[in-house]
Amino acid sequence: MGFAMSFFSSVEWMVLLLWFLAIFTPLIYAARTRTSFAMGITVSVLLGAVVQVLWSMLYNWGFVDIWVWNDFVLVPVRAFEPSFLHTLVSAGFLHSQGDMMHVLGNVIILALVGVPLEQRLGSKRFAVVYAIGLLGGSLGWVAFNAESYTPALGASGAAFGLLGAYLAGWPRDEIPFPLLLIRPWPVVFIALLYFGLELIRALSTMESGTSSGIAHMAHIGGFVAAYALLPIVARGGPVELGVVDGGPSQGAAHSAQRRRMKANMVDLSSLEDPWTSAGYEVPKHLREPLKNLMQAGDEPETRAAWMEHLADAGVCPVCEAPLGLVERSTGPHLQCSVNTEHLEWPPR
Secondary structure, eight states: OOOGGGGOOHHHHHHHHHHHHHHHHHHHHHHHHTOOHHHHHHHHHHHHHHHHHHHHHHHHTTSOOSOTTTTTSBOGGGTTSGGGTTHHHHGGGOOOTTOHHHHHHHHHHHHHTHHHHHHHHOHHHHHHHHHHHHHHHHHHHHHHOTTOOOOBOOSHHHHHHHHHHHHHHOTTOEEEEESSSEEEEEHHHHHHHHHHHHHHHHHHHHHHTOOOSSOHHHHHHHHHHHHHHHHHHHTTOSSOTTOOSSSOOHHHHHHHHHHHHHHHOOOGGGSOOHHHHTTOOOOHHHHHHHHHHHHHTTSHHHHHHHHHHHHHHOBOTTTOOBEEEEEETTEEEEEESSOTTTOEESOO
């Protein structure tokens, strides 16, 4: 199957390049500035739709003839051809120019569900979940329409993937969402409502044998894939699954990270101090702060404060290099700044 791009005019090439710029710029900006990836995705999808509307205007004015995104929509019969594998992803950044309400619906889910989910997962894990929902939606659609030549497009599979992932991870969170009213709703209610309605619509379409114009199986595929894989993706993340702490926030993420660190910290009272264990005498000026650390260092903040004092006042007993404080998932560690084999305490 050939590429429509081989017949593009200069104006059509300009529109396509503008679309690439519209969808990639917000994502690159979010990655470089370490801002919300969920908002980057939201802006990317929205700007991509704006460029599609621009194409419609240019078409009406007679400047373009070819639909610029022919090579980027998902057509099931060609989806697994090497030249069109990219459409499993690229179709998720395209929408029908005549259905901007569909775009708005996806943007609402991406922003209002995506942002708090990202706060639970962290940006990298959120990006993985988004990709799972997007690919799950595309593969779900292809699986049920393998012989179809009808193109599919839209971010709905990824949006439903966010709902599925949130349901799997933190169903009792409440997030602001516009159902009957714009107010906080439990994630379990939002996710199951959307999923249930989609199942009814999909079954109705199958029974009637007529297309509704909506890729219901893509929605279901994205939801199921993200729901099933969320526990694997979220493993070791900043917030434990199922935590009930009043909802997602940076404070909640920090609190969960602190709880995880405290649970993994070594009990210092069961250890010898690093000088004695290495066969050295503890310097006199370090004996009191070391005693305080051993007795009162059961909280991450207290342990870090006393270790910082020891690092400032002491040196490595082996090479006399400065000591340093390092934060690990198992709590603060005191170590030699030159060679950790000289001193690292508590030992890993």
